[in-house]
Amino acid sequence: MEKLRHRIGWLPLFVGLGSMPLIAGCNSSKTFALDDGVPNTPPPAVITQSKTAPPPGPLVKRDTGTYPVFDYTLKAAAEQIEDADYQKTEPRMAALARQRKTGAISEAEYQRRVAEYRKLAADHGTTALSDISKQ
Numbered sequence: 846m847e848k849l850r851h852r853i854g855w856l857p858l859f860v861g862l863g864s865m866p867l868i869a870g871c872n873s874s875k876t877f878a879l880d881d882g883v884p885n886t887p888p889p890a891v892i893t894q895s896k897t898a899p900p901p902g903p904l905v906k907r908d909t910g911t912y913p914v915f916d917y918t919l920k921a922a923a924e925q926i927e928d929a930d931y932q933k934t935e936p937r938m939a940a941l942a943r944q945r946k947t948g949a950i951s952e953a954e955y956q957r958r959v960a961e962y963r964k965l966a967a968d969h970g971t972t973a974l975s976d977i978s979k980q
Contacts, residue, residue, distance in 0.1 A: 926969075938962070 926934075941958055944950045 941950075941955065945952075945955045
C-alpha cells in the first residue's frame with residue numbers, strides 16, 4: 846500500500862509532463878512572434894533642468910540671525926482710498942474723460958494730466974504711510 850501511495854504522488858508530475866506536447870501542439874498552426882513591430886527601447890532622455898542651476902551638493906546651515914519665514918506677505922489688490930479722496934478725485938476724472946470725448950482738450954494735454962494722476966497714484970501710498978507713521 847505504501848508503494849501505491851508513493852507512486853500516486855508522482856502522478857501529477859507525469860500528467861503535467863505528458864500534456865506539454867499537447868499544449869505546445871495547439872500553437873503549431875500559427876507562428877508565435879515576440880516582435881510586434883513596436884520598438885522596446887526606452888525613449889531618449891529629456892533634460893529639463895536649466896544650465897544655471899547650482900551643482901548638487903550637501904545642504905549647509907546658514908545662520909542669518911533670524912527665524913525662517915515660509916509664508917509671504919499678502920498685499921492688497923489695489924491701494925484703498927478714503928471717501929473724502931474719492932469724492933474729491935472722481936469729478937475731476939469724469940470731467941477729464943468728458944473733455945477728451947468732446948475734444949475740448951488736446952491729446953497732449955490729456956496725456957499730461959493722465960501722467961500727473963499716475964504720479965499721484967504712485968506717490969500716494971508712501972505719502973499716506975508717512976502720515977500714518979507720524980501719528
